[in-house]
Amino acid sequence: MKQKIIQITAGRGPAECCWVAAKVLKYFLEELKQASISYTVIDKVNGIENGTVQSVTIQLKGKEIDKVLNSWIGTIQWIGTSTFRKHHKRKNWFVGCYALDTIDIQPIEKKDIVFQTMRSSGPGGQHVNKVSSAVRAIHQPTKTNVVVMDSRSQHQNKKNAIVRLTEKVQHVQLEQLKKSLVDQWENHLSVQRGNPTRVFRGTNFKKEKKVKTFKKQRNELKQNLRNQLNS
Incomplete structure (x- = not known):
């Protein structure tokens, strides 16, 4: 399509x-x-x-x-x-x-995401302090990253990180698209007449x-x- x-x-x-x-x-x-x-x-x-x-x-x-x-x-x-x-x-x-002309907005693939684990900060008891449950997710192609430490579960934090990273990357791509459109809009401000x-x-x-x-x-x-x- x-x-x-x-x-x-x-x-x-x-x-x-x-x-x-x-x-x-x-x-x-x-x-x-x-x-x-x-x-x-x-x-x-x-x-x-x-x-x-x-x-x-x-x-x-x-x-x-x-x-x-x-x-x-x-x-x-x-x-x-x-x-x-x-x-x-x-x-x-x-x-x-x-x-x-537009930038090519690509879907995020899991193979392009790198995860790093770390200890969560803030309240949460001994479990949080001893276990590396916090997660940083990095989208390699765009170098966009998010840090998630909402849950005591590292697995759940990874799932949340993927969702938030996807939203953040899509926002970055959308801003790039808008800039591209603005640049081209400047080129088309003067509408040519003739041969409609x-x-x-x-x-x-x-x-x-x-x-x-x-x-x-x-x-x-x-x-x-x-x-x-x-x-």
């Missing part, structure tokens, strides 16, 4: 772009459900206006991820009148949909079919050539 992390962002765009991002998010999640792709919202930053989204980061799991994302990754355009500024002349608004992967129109957010005729493609190539010659 494939996993990917996707970010939908309005970049540094105005409130209208945040409104578009919220609409795109709703549309995107509906398609995920139709394709039986499970998702988890990792992070969401709301826009200034009610019902708008500055950015949202989503973890996807499923078999058809690439097939669905092919028509999403890139710049998404909405053609319509501003919902916040009635007399604003701008009609084209853009948001971005990106696949983010999807185009929506109107307040009902109707998807436009991108039908390109040969004549239209030829005219686009001519225009691009002119732009290059004039630049």
